[in-house]
Amino acid sequence: MIKLTSVGKDFNKGKANHVQALSDINFEVNEKQFVVILGANGSGKSTLLNLISGNLFPSSGTIYFDNTEVTRLPDFQRSRWIARVFQNPLSGTAPDLTILDNFRLAALRSKSKKLSIGATDSFKKLVQEKISTLGMGLEDKVYQPVGSLSGGQRQAVTLLMSTMDETRILLLDEPTAALDPRSAALVMQTANRIISENNLTAVMVTHNLKDAYNYGNRVVQLAEGKIIRDLNTEEKAALNEADLFHWFT
Ligand SMILES: Nc1ncnc2c1ncn2[C@@H]1O[C@H](COP(=O)(O)OP(=O)(O)OP(=O)(O)O)[C@@H](O)[C@H]1O
Secondary structure (H helix, E strand, C coil): CEEEEEEEEEECCCCCCCEEEEEEEEEEECCCCEEEEEECCCCCHHHHHHHHHCCCCCCEEEEEECCEECCCCCHHHHCCCEEEECCCCCCCCCCCCEHHHHHHHHHHCCCCCCCCCCCCHHHHHHHHHHHHCCCCCHHHCCCCEHHHCCHHHHHHHHHHHCCCCCCCEEEEECCCCCCCHHHHHHHHHHHHHHHHHCCCEEEEECCCHHHHHHCCCEEEEEECCEEEEEECHHHHHCCCHHHHHHCCC
């Protein structure tokens, strides 16, 4: 469903501060796969997500979604299929708008589901039903501004918003890095549930080896802009947690 062939990304080419962030990346993600990306700082993980989302264009190579070339399709034209959760809980939602209005905006990204997207009672009920699955008691707070929620609550709400439209791909960029351990665990459980219940294809960047071990059905390691390991479902299942730690020693 996502395919990168011979993709490279240079920053500041021809200048003294030239960086080759990614080189000759051949990376294919099948539908409903949940890929975890590991790698040291600066290895190119966020750049890879930015190329998939269309926030950056590659310097070389080609990107396809479902066999259609999207190499130079800008992010706003891909956002119909792609939802993204960032490290910073402040990204991804509009802080001054209520929870309900944030969900309305998410639903408006695609009109084809024929959802009633006005501030109608049925839409409110739908949002409350969805939010109640988080087990955070937010269903009684849908008129509260999202900015008043905790970081963990915001990440969970952002994840849930990805189920309001035609999203097929969920990109998670260190989604729990700014959260305390309990909130981080809740957000990961929520992400995992949303991915499987909605048959999403997911790519998650993390530095958390426990999460990389516990979640996803494929694990890829980047180093200096190249893929140096790519373990499929069986190979990942055969790992133990210490193996992942040894990748970095
Ligand atoms: N906009 C940019 N301009 C110049 N260089 C950049 C830019 N974005 C990334 N880089 C460089 O590209 C390389 C890869 O960066 P990237 O952010 O993809 O790494 P990362 O693996 O996500 O790192 P981290 O784990 O620290 O978030 C780094 O050397 C970084 O400095």
